[in-house]
Amino acid sequence: MISLIRNENLKIYKRTRTWVMMGIAILYVALQIFNINSAGEGVVRDNWQVQLEQDNRQLSKVANQLDALPIEIIQAEKQILLNQYHLDHNMPPSVSGWAFTIDQLRNIVFASSLIAIIIAGEIMAGEFAAGTIKLLLTRSASRTQIYCSKYIASLVFALFLTTICVAVAMVLGGVFFGFAGLTSSHLYVQDQTVMGIPVLQALWSGYILQLPFLLVVVTLAFMISAAFRSITFSIVISMLIAVAGFVISIAMDGWDWTRYFIFSQTDWTPFVYGNPSVEDVSMLWAVALLLLHVVILHSISYFSFVKRDVRQ
Numbered sequence: 331m332i333s334l335i336r337n338e339n340l341k342i343y344k345r346t347r348t349w350v351m352m353g354i355a356i357l358y359v360a361l362q363i364f365n366i367n368s369a370g371e372g373v374v375r376d377n378w379q380v381q382l383e384q385d386n387r388q389l390s391k392v393a394n395q396l397d398a399l400p401i402e403i404i405q406a407e408k409q410i411l412l413n414q415y416h417l418d419h420n421m422p423p424s425v426s427g428w429a430f431t432i433d434q435l436r437n438i439v440f441a442s443s444l445i446a447i448i449i450a451g452e453i454m455a456g457e458f459a460a461g462t463i464k465l466l467l468t469r470s471a472s473r474t475q476i477y478c479s480k481y482i483a484s485l486v487f488a489l490f491l492t493t494i495c496v497a498v499a500m501v502l503g504g505v506f507f508g509f510a511g512l513t514s515s516h517l518y519v520q521d522q523t524v525m526g527i528p529v530l531q532a533l534w535s536g537y538i539l540q541l542p543f544l545l546v547v548v549t550l551a552f553m554i555s556a557a558f559r560s561i562t563f564s565i566v567i568s569m570l571i572a573v574a575g576f577v578i579s580i581a582m583d584g585w586d587w588t589r590y591f592i593f594s595q596t597d598w599t600p601f602v603y604g605n606p607s608v609e610d611v612s613m614l615w616a617v618a619l620l621l622l623h624v625v626i627l628h629s630i631s632y633f634s635f636v637k638r639d640v641r642q
Contacts, residue, residue, distance in 0.1 A: 331475055338483035342449060351445045352491055358441045359499045362434055367506050378422050382413040389413075400584025404607055408519040415517065415524040426511040427503030428529045431496060432536055436597060438495045439540040440576055443547045444569060446488035450551035451564035453480050454635070458559040473636045481552055488548050489541075496537055518603045527603070536599055542620050543596035547572040549624050553631035583607045595619050 342348055392398060393406040416423055431438075471479075515526030551568035558564060575593030584607040588594035600606045601613040 331479060334471055334475055334479035335482050335486070338453070338479050339486060342453070342483060342487050348449070348487075351448060352494065355441050355445050355491060355495050356498050359434075359438060359495050360502060362437065363430065363499075363502050363506050366430065379417060382417055382423075386410050386413050399581065400607065401580065401582070404584055411519050411522065411524055412517055424511050424514060424516075426508050427500055427505070428509075428511055428533065429516070430503035430507055431499040432516055432529070432532050434499060435496070435533075435536045435540050438499060439492055439537075439544055440572075442488065442492040442495050443544050443572060445491055446484065446544065446548050447551040447568045447572060448565055449487050450484040450548045451555050451568055452561045453484055454552065454555040455559050455561045455564050459561055474632075477556070477632060477635050481549075484548050484552055485545070488544050492537075492541075492544060496533075500533075519605075520603060521605060532603075535602065539598040539602060540596075542598060542616070543576070543593070546592060546596055546620065546623060547575075549627045553627040556631035557634040589615070590619075592619055592623050 389406040389410050393403050393410070395402075398406075415421070512529055514529055516529050516532035517524055517526050518532075519525070547568060550571060551564055554564035554567055555561070575591075579588070579591065579593040579597070582588050582591075583594065586608060589608045589611045594608075595611070595616040598613060598616060601616065606612075
């Protein structure tokens with residue numbers, strides 16, 4: 331099994347397009363830094379108190395709008411509390427590469443997931459398209475071993491790419507915004523109270539708690555690739571679902587029905603560092619929902635791959 335996984339990884343990394351796609355993901359991180367730096371958001375102004383007071387007044391208007399979405403109200407109220415905390419403690423908002431990386435973790439995982447979808451979407455369907463699947467099946471390895479090795483290789487690539495992007499965000503963010511503040515606290519709101527945790531803890535925990543989204547979309551792309559054997563279909567459909575799910579999970583956050591929507595339960599940070607946007611939803615529920623979807627997807631793809639004959 332280990333040799334099969336190694337071989338699948340070699341297939342992935344020997345392709346030029348793999349490195350090009352990784353470069354695109356890294357470019358996305360660089361563009362995020364450029365946009366923030368160009369907008370002046372990475373600079374602490376001398377009149378930061380005045381700016382925060384103005385922001386709070388504007389956020390209060392947003393929170394009191396009758397047509398505001400639940401997520402807009404939640405985010406506005408949290409930001410007001412954070413801004414007021416900075417004002418009360420005469421503490422300028424933290425501007426550093428670490429703070430940038432923490433704030434961008436969800437977007438980084440999303441961007442990495444789109445690239446990982448391409449790899450997972452072609453890793454099985456590509457074998458059928460090229461006709462090399464027959465060579466794989468004539469070896470001593472069973473179909474189950476081949477199936478598992480390709481899935482594990484897809485996940486390993488996705489984790490590797492995400493880790494690289496996070497590392498690049500920390501380095502480039504530090505270059506543009508500074509490396510200071512590593513020993514400071516990352517502030518967040520829990521139960522209407524501003525609390526703080528070490529920056530390093532916020533980094534690694536935030537990274538881990540965002541990975542369920544990666545797992546879902548990679549499994550989805552792999553399932554379509556194995557079941558339908560079409561590279562284009564698996565990549566396009568998986569990307570559409572991933573993008574739509576990501577957007578809907580953000581726009582509809584706080585609506586009661588989202589407790590059953592898998593993409594709304596792939597960001598586990600609220601369960602640890604804040605209040606879930608939907609009451610009575612726990613991490614146990616999110617884990618169970620994730621496992622249910624993964625099992626269903628694998629049930630479809632595994633039996634499609636193992637039971638279906640490969641035509642000569």
